[in-house]
Amino acid sequence: MTGETILVTRPQGDEKILTDLLHERGYRVIHEPLTSIYLDHTQRPLLERALHDEPDACIITSRHGARALAALSDLRDLFLICVGESTARTAQSLGFDRIAVAGGNAAKLIEYIRGAYDEGSRFLYLSGEHVRMDLEQILSQSHMQVQRLALYEAVAATQLSDTLVEQLKRRQIDAVTLLSTRTAKIFSALTQNAGVREGLTHVHAVALSAAIAEPLLAYSWQGLHIAHEATLASVVETVDNMFQS
Numbered sequence: 001m002t003g004e005t006i007l008v009t010r011p012q013g014d015e016k017i018l019t020d021l022l023h024e025r026g027y028r029v030i031h032e033p034l035t036s037i038y039l040d041h042t043q044r045p046l047l048e049r050a051l052h053d054e055p056d057a058c059i060i061t062s063r064h065g066a067r068a069l070a071a072l073s074d075l076r077d078l079f080l081i082c083v084g085e086s087t088a089r090t091a092q093s094l095g096f097d098r099i100a101v102a103g104g105n106a107a108k109l110i111e112y113i114r115g116a117y118d119e120g121s122r123f124l125y126l127s128g129e130h131v132r133m134d135l136e137q138i139l140s141q142s143h144m145q146v147q148r149l150a151l152y153e154a155v156a157a158t159q160l161s162d163t164l165v166e167q168l169k170r171r172q173i174d175a176v177t178l179l180s181t182r183t184a185k186i187f188s189a190l191t192q193n194a195g196v197r198e199g200l201t202h203v204h205a206v207a208l209s210a211a212i213a214e215p216l217l218a219y220s221w222q223g224l225h226i227a228h229e230a231t232l233a234s235v236v237e238t239v240d241n242m243f244q245s
Helices: 016-024 041-052 063-073 087-091 106-116 135-140 164-170 182-192 195-204 210-216 231-244
Strands: 003-009 030-032 037-041 057-060 079-082 098-101 122-126 146-156 175-178 204-207 222-226
Touching: 003 016, 016 030, 016 231, 030 098, 037 063, 037 182, 041 063, 041 122, 057 063, 063 087, 063 122, 079 087, 079 106, 087 098, 098 164, 098 175, 106 122, 122 135, 146 182, 175 182, 175 195, 175 231, 182 195, 182 210, 204 210, 204 231, 210 222, 222 231
Parallel strands: 003 030, 003 175, 057 079, 057 122, 079 098, 122 146, 175 204, 204 222
Antiparallel strands: 037 146
């Protein structure tokens, strides 16, 4: 048993896999969701029209996108290009069975689409309100068409819980895992607003990628660590390496 306390910041319902992996290795886990997911039901007519146009495939870059599609459409014979295994498993559990897995990150997703499809291919990109990459612009360079529909929104928390603020003040948090650029920015802003920025000097930050780590560079941490791969297993491995070296 290692005994360190790890803060997980994923939305409610998304934390289980990471939490279980950390528990298996003996860590204590605190879950503080920094965003809440809300489905946009007003997009249903637009989604129906877009699917009626029969795109070559639907691009899904998160489990929330798969869940939103399943909630807003009864169709299950659509061809889905999922960014990674986790998204693909979620889609499959919702009844979709025509699925391609693109490799786990945005770069591999783009590489897969460019390699598997011809010029003139048409895609429906089902995303959240906030996205990091402009797939429409990127794939237009390969003469492909992308229509994006934002089916859900990840609404940012407005403050940290009183419990977490006290834990940070008392130096009871050993590490925080941050798996998206937006979550990293939210965490940075909320710790600043709560007046616990100085407490981060005793906390290790673990980012899923270098891009996610970028908003964290302005803060003084016990250590800032980047996972070798954009996977939950790599995040846990990074945590292990921090505390067992």
